[in-house]
Amino acid sequence: MSETEALRDRAAGLDKADELGALRERFVLDEVVYLDGNSLGALPASVPGRVADVVGREWGRLRIRSWTESGWWTAPERIGDRIAPLVGAAAGQIVVGDSTSVNVFKAVVGAVRLSGGPQAGRDEILVDASTFPTDGYIAESAARMTGCTLRPLAPADMPGAAGPRTAAALVNHVDYRTGRLHDLPGITAAVRDAGGLAVWDLCHSAGALPVGLDAHGVDLAVGCTYKYLNGGPGSPAYLYVAERHQGAFDSPLPGWNSHAEPFGMRAGYAPVDGARRGRVGTPDILSMLALEEALTVWDGVSVEAVRAKSLALTDFFLECVAAHVPAGLVASVTPAVHAERGSQVALRCDRADEVMDELITRGVVGDFRAPDVLRFGFTPLYVGFAEVERAARVLGEVVRG
Amino acid sequence: MSETEALRDRAAGLDKADELGALRERFVLDEVVYLDGNSLGALPASVPGRVADVVGREWGRLRIRSWTESGWWTAPERIGDRIAPLVGAAAGQIVVGDSTSVNVFKAVVGAVRLSGGPQAGRDEILVDASTFPTDGYIAESAARMTGCTLRPLAPADMPGAAGPRTAAALVNHVDYRTGRLHDLPGITAAVRDAGGLAVWDLCHSAGALPVGLDAHGVDLAVGCTYKYLNGGPGSPAYLYVAERHQGAFDSPLPGWNSHAEPFGMRAGYAPVDGARRGRVGTPDILSMLALEEALTVWDGVSVEAVRAKSLALTDFFLECVAAHVPAGLVASVTPAVHAERGSQVALRCDRADEVMDELITRGVVGDFRAPDVLRFGFTPLYVGFAEVERAARVLGEVVRG
Numbered sequence: 001m002s003e004t005e006a007l008r009d010r011a012a013g014l015d016k017a018d019e020l021g022a023l024r025e026r027f028v029l030d031e032v033v034y035l036d037g038n039s040l041g042a043l044p045a046s047v048p049g050r051v052a053d054v055v056g057r058e059w060g061r062l063r064i065r066s067w068t069e070s071g072w073w074t075a076p077e078r079i080g081d082r083i084a085p086l087v088g089a090a091a092g093q094i095v096v097g098d099s100t101s102v103n104v105f106k107a108v109v110g111a112v113r114l115s116g117g118p119q120a121g122r123d124e125i126l127v128d129a130s131t132f133p134t135d136g137y138i139a140e141s142a143a144r145m146t147g148c149t150l151r152p153l154a155p156a157d158m159p160g161a162a163g164p165r166t167a168a169a170l171v172n173h174v175d176y177r178t179g180r181l182h183d184l185p186g187i188t189a190a191v192r193d194a195g196g197l198a199v200w201d202l203c204h205s206a207g208a209l210p211v212g213l214d215a216h217g218v219d220l221a222v223g224c225t226y227k228y229l230n231g232g233p234g235s236p237a238y239l240y241v242a243e244r245h246q247g248a249f250d251s252p253l254p255g256w257n258s259h260a261e262p263f264g265m266r267a268g269y270a271p272v273d274g275a276r277r278g279r280v281g282t283p284d285i286l287s288m289l290a291l292e293e294a295l296t297v298w299d300g301v302s303v304e305a306v307r308a309k310s311l312a313l314t315d316f317f318l319e320c321v322a323a324h325v326p327a328g329l330v331a332s333v334t335p336a337v338h339a340e341r342g343s344q345v346a347l348r349c350d351r352a353d354e355v356m357d358e359l360i361t362r363g364v365v366g367d368f369r370a371p372d373v374l375r376f377g378f379t380p381l382y383v384g385f386a387e388v389e390r391a392a393r394v395l396g397e398v399v400r401g
Numbered sequence: 402m403s404e405t406e407a408l409r410d411r412a413a414g415l416d417k418a419d420e421l422g423a424l425r426e427r428f429v430l431d432e433v434v435y436l437d438g439n440s441l442g443a444l445p446a447s448v449p450g451r452v453a454d455v456v457g458r459e460w461g462r463l464r465i466r467s468w469t470e471s472g473w474w475t476a477p478e479r480i481g482d483r484i485a486p487l488v489g490a491a492a493g494q495i496v497v498g499d500s501t502s503v504n505v506f507k508a509v510v511g512a513v514r515l516s517g518g519p520q521a522g523r524d525e526i527l528v529d530a531s532t533f534p535t536d537g538y539i540a541e542s543a544a545r546m547t548g549c550t551l552r553p554l555a556p557a558d559m560p561g562a563a564g565p566r567t568a569a570a571l572v573n574h575v576d577y578r579t580g581r582l583h584d585l586p587g588i589t590a591a592v593r594d595a596g597g598l599a600v601w602d603l604c605h606s607a608g609a610l611p612v613g614l615d616a617h618g619v620d621l622a623v624g625c626t627y628k629y630l631n632g633g634p635g636s637p638a639y640l641y642v643a644e645r646h647q648g649a650f651d652s653p654l655p656g657w658n659s660h661a662e663p664f665g666m667r668a669g670y671a672p673v674d675g676a677r678r679g680r681v682g683t684p685d686i687l688s689m690l691a692l693e694e695a696l697t698v699w700d701g702v703s704v705e706a707v708r709a710k711s712l713a714l715t716d717f718f719l720e721c722v723a724a725h726v727p728a729g730l731v732a733s734v735t736p737a738v739h740a741e742r743g744s745q746v747a748l749r750c751d752r753a754d755e756v757m758d759e760l761i762t763r764g765v766v767g768d769f770r771a772p773d774v775l776r777f778g779f780t781p782l783y784v785g786f787a788e789v790e791r792a793a794r795v796l797g798e799v800v801r802g
Contacts, residue, residue: 028461036465043461051456051687052449059633060429060444064437064766072634099682101656102503129668134657134682137670141655145546152668177666224683232460233473233686254542255502256535265578265771267530267553269538281500281535282625285634286452287685365465370666 003323007389014316014385020309024382026297027230033387033394035366038204038344038377041230041294050293054286075288076236076257077275082295083229083238086303087202087221088212093240095275096225096291097283100203100237101134102253103222104170106278107239108142109252111168111197111220114245118147122167122196128155132176135201139170145252155182159190166196173211174204174342177369179334181205181342185216192217197245203227208343208380209307213240220245228343228379231291239278246274255280297381309380310343313388317345317376320392329399333373344377349399358398364391404724408790415717415786421710425783427698428631434788434795436767439605439745439778442631442695451694455687476689477637477658478676483696484630484639487704488603488622489613494641496676497626497692498684501604501638502535503654504623505571507679508640509543510653512569512598512621515646519548523568523597529556533577536602540571546653556583560591567597574612575605575743578770580735582606582743586617593618598646604628608699609744609781610708614641621646629744629780632692640679647675656681698782710781711744714789718746718777721793730800734774745778750800759799765792 001009015021028043058066067073080094087094098106108125115122127139129152136152143150146167153161155171162169169191174181184200191198197219205211207228213221221240225231241249251271256262257279260270271277318332330347349355349372356368366376376391402410416422429444459467468474481495488495499507509526516523528540530553537553544551547568554562556572563570570592575582585601592599598620606612608629614622622641626632642650652672657663658680661673672678719733731748750756750773757769767777777792 028457030462034464040460040465040468042464043456048453048456048461052453055444055449055452055633055691056429059441060449061431063435063443064441064768065761066634067441098499098503099656099685101658101682102499102654105654132657133660133666133668133670136668137655137657137660140670141653145653226683232456233467234683234689235687236685237682252542252546253503253506254538255500256533256538257502259534259538263771265534267534267537269534269541281502281638282627282635284500284637284685284688286636286688286691288635290456290687360466367465370664 004393007320007323008386011385011389014312018309018384020301020305020380021384023297023301024384027382029382031363033364033391035364035376035378035383035391037379038227039367040226040233041228041379042382044230044294044297046296047232047290047293051286051290054289072285075285075292076279076283079288079292079295080238080275082292086298087206087240088210089214089240093243093275094238095278096238096288097236097279100201100222100224101138103237103239104135104138104201105142106251106253107199107220107222108139108168108170109146110241110249111199112142112146112148113250114248115167115196117167122165123148124151124165125149125167126151126153126158126161126169128171129153130175130177131170131172132201132203135170135172155187158187162191162194162196164195166191166194168197168199170199170201172201172204176204177346177373177375179342179344179346181340184211184218188216188218204342204344208310210303218242225291230294230297232287232294235287235291236284241275241278246277249277251277253280257281301381306380310378311338311341313378313380313383313385314341314343314345316385317378317388317392320389321347321395324392324396325399330374343380344375347374348372349374355398359394362394362398364394405794408721408724409787412786412790415713419710419785421702421706421781422785424698424702425785428783430783432764434765434792436765436777436779436784436792438780439628440768441627441634442629442780443783445631445695445698447697448633448691448694452687452691455690473686476686476693477680477684480689480693480696481639481676483693487699488607488641489611490615490641494644494676495639496679497639497689498637498680501602501623501625502539504638504640505536505539505602506543507652507654508600508621508623509540509569509571510547511642511650512600513543513547513549514651515649516568516597518568523566524549525552525566526550526568527552527554527559527562527570529572530554531576531578532571532573533602533604536571536573556588559588563592563595563597565596567592567595569598569600571600571602573602573605577605578747578774578776580743580745580747582741585612585619589617589619593620605743609711611704619643626692631695631698633688633695636688636692637685642676642679647678650678652678654681658682702782707781711779712739712742714779714781714784714786715742715744715746717786718779718789718793721790722748722796725793725797726800731775745776748775749773750775756799760795763795763799765795
C-alpha cells in the first residue's frame with residue numbers, strides 16, 4: 001500500500017467514525033473542497049426558504065406590521081441569545097447588529113470609559129500588534145477620541161505590560177493570519193488585575209472552539225457571524241457586554257434602538273438596561289434573519305465535539321501536507337501545540353498568491369493572505385477527512401509545478 | 402351627486418391622468434391602502450427573485466468567489482452611485498452601508514473636524530431641536546467626543562444663530578413628525594457663510610422630492626433607504642461627502658474597508674480617496690443587494706414628476722379629510738404651503754393611538770407618533786388617488802366612532 005493509499009484509508013476511517021459527519025447535509029455543498037469557511041461560511045440548506053419567507057411574506061405582505069408581528073424589533077437580542085451558548089455566555093449579554101469594526105469601536109470606547117479612562121490615569125489601550133488591521137485602525141480612533149494612546153504588543157506580552165495606565169486591551173482570540181490561539185483566560189485575568197478591561201475579538205474562534213466568555217470573566221467581546229457561524233456575506237456582528245458591566249456601559253453610538261423607550265421619541269437620551277444598550281440604529285433585517293436561520297445548524301451540536309474534530313482535521317491536514325508536499329516548499333506558521341491552535345492552518349509558501357489561484361482552479365478553495373501565506377480554514381460542521389487528504393494532495397501537485 | 406361621489410369621480414380622473422400610475426405594477430401590493438411607505442417602503446416585485454439568486458447562487462454556489470465575481474466588494478459605492486441622481490448628486494460622492502445613526506456619527510464628527518473644530522474656536526454643533534431622536538442622541542455623543550457643545554434650535558433659527566463658533570449643523574430635510582420641509586439651500590448657505598458645515602438627514606425626503614445636494618452646495622448628508630427608496634427592513638443607509646471635502650474627510654470609524662489598500666493588511670491606516678472613505682467594515686450583502694434591486698423601480702422615473710404627484714396626493718388627501726372628517730376632530734400639523742411640505746400629512750387627533758389601530762384594522766395603514774399624531778405617508782410610485790379618498794373616508798368613519 002502506497003503512502004497515499006494509506007492516508008486515503010485513514011481518511012475514510014476517520015470520516016466513518018465522525019460523529020459530526022451527518023451535519024454536512026445541513027449545508028449546500030458540492031465537489032469543491034471548501035477550506036474558506038473562516039472567511040465566508042457555506043450556505044445552510046434551510047436559509048433560502050427562510051429568506052424567501054422574510055422577503056415575500058413578512059416584508060411583502062405584512063410590511064410594517066412585521067416589526068412587531070414577525071419579531072423583527074427584538075431580533076438583535078433574540079439572536080444574541082442564540083449565539084450566547086456557542087461562546088459560553090449566559091443569556092442577556094449579547095446583541096447582534098452593525099459590523100465587527102463598529103462593534104470594536106463601541107467595545108473599546110466603552111472599556112476605556114468603564115476603566116475610568118484618562119481622568120483616572122488610565123490612558124493606554126493595549127492592542128494585539130498582529131491584529132486583523134481593522135481592529136488596530138478602530139482602536140486608534142477610539143484612543144484618539146478618548147484621550148488615550150495605543151500601545152501595540154504581542155498578546156503574550158500583555159500580562160507583563162498591563163498596569164495602572166492600562167484602560168483596555170483589545171486582543172484577537174485567534175490570529176487571522178497564523179491561526180494562533182491566544183491565552184484568553186490568562187490575558188483577561190492579568191488585564192483585570194491591573195484594573196483595565198479586556199476586549200476580545202472572536203471572529204476566528206466563535207463556532208470553532210469553546211470560548212468560555214462567562215467562565216473566564218471576559219469583560220467585553222465582539223465577533224462576526226459570517227465565518228464559522230455561517231450567517232452569510234456581511235451578516236451582522238455581535239457585541240458581548242458582561243452583565244456586571246452593563247449598568248455602567250456608556251456607548252459612543254447611543255442610537256435610538258438603545259433608548260429605554262425607543263418609541264417615546266424623547267429629546268433626551270436614557271439608555272435601556274441590559275444587552276440592548278449595545279444596539280444603535282434600525283437593524284438590517286434580511287441579513288439578520290438569514291443569520292438566525294443559519295444558527296439552527298447548531299441544534300444538538302456541542303462546541304466541545306466541534307473542537308475535537310477541528311483539531312483532528314488540522315492534525316490530519318498537517319500530516320497529509322508532510323506526506324504530499326516535498327520538504328521545504330511550504331512551512332506551517334500555525335502552532336503545532338493544540339492549546340495554541342485555532343481551526344485553520346496557515347502555510348508560508350513562495351508565490352503564495354499564484355499557488356492559491358491554481359488550487360482554486362483545481363477545486364480546493366482556501367485563501368491567500370499577504371505577503372506569503374496560504375490559509376486553510378477547517379469548519380468541523382461540514383469538512384471531512386477525505387477532503388483534507390485531497391486538499392493536501394492537490395497542494396503537493398501544485399507546488400511541485 | 403353627493404360630495405363623496407364627487408370626490409370619487411375626481412379621484413378616478415386623477416388616477417386616469419396619472420403618468421406614474423403604471424409604476425404600481427412594479428410593487429407587491431394588495432387591497433390595503435398603504436400610507437406607511439415613509440416608515441417601510443413596499444416590496445418591489447423583482448426583489449424576491451434577485452434575493453433568491455444572491456442567496457442560492459452567489460452565496461450558495463460561488464461562495465467566497467462572489468466577493469469579486471459577483472461584485473459584492475464594490476456594492477457600497479456602486480449602489481451609492483445609483484442613489485446619487487435621486488438626491489441630485491454626481492457620481493462618486495455617496496457610499497452605502499451601516500445604519501443612519503452610524504452615518505450621522507461619521508458625518509457630524511467629520512464635519513466638526515473639517516471645520517477646524519474646537520482648536521479653531523468652532524465648538525458648537527447646531528441641531529434641529531425637533532429632530533428624529535437618534536440624530537440628537539448621536540450628535541450629543543459626537544459633541545462629547547470632539548469637545549463641542551450641542552445647541553438645539555428650530556431649523557428656521559439656524560441661519561441667524563450660525564457664527565464663528567459653529568462647527569456643524571445637523572438638520573432633517575423633512576421633519577419626521579410634522580412633515581415640514583426645511584430650507585436646505587438657505588440653511589446650508591448660512592452655515593457655510595459662517596464657516597461651518599451643514600449635515601442633512603434625508604430620511605424623509607430622498608425619493609419623495611428633489612434634494613439637489615450638489616446644486617445647493619451641501620457639505621455632508623445621510624439617509625436611510627427603507628422609506629421612499631423601498632430597500633427593505635433595515636436596509637443600509639448612505640453617506641454623502643461632497644467631493645471638495647473628500648480629501649480632508651477624517652472618519653471616526655476608519656475600518657479596513659476604507660483603507661487605500663484593504664487587502665494589504667497593513668498595520669498603519671491610510672484612507673482611500675473618494676466616497677469609499679466613508680466605508681467601515683464588511684458590508685451586509687443580502688440587505689445591500691436587495692436594495693440595489695429595489696432601486697430599479699426608479700428606471701425612467703423623474704424625481705420632479707414624483708414631487709408633482711406627491712403634492713397632488715397630499716393636497717387631495719387634505720381636501721378629502723376636510724370633506725369626510727367632521728370639523729374639529731383632526732387638525733393638520735403639516736404645512737399647507739407646498740414649499741414647506743414633504744410627502745406626508747400628519748394629523749393631530751385625540752386618542753391617536755387607538756384611532757390608528759382601528760384604521761389598520763379597516764385596511765388603512767399609516768402610523769402613530771407619540772403623543773397625538775396620525776402620520777400618513779404618500780409614496781408617489783404606488784399610491785393612487787382613489788386610495789387617498791378611501792383613506793380619508795375611513796378616517797372619518799373611525800373618528801366619528
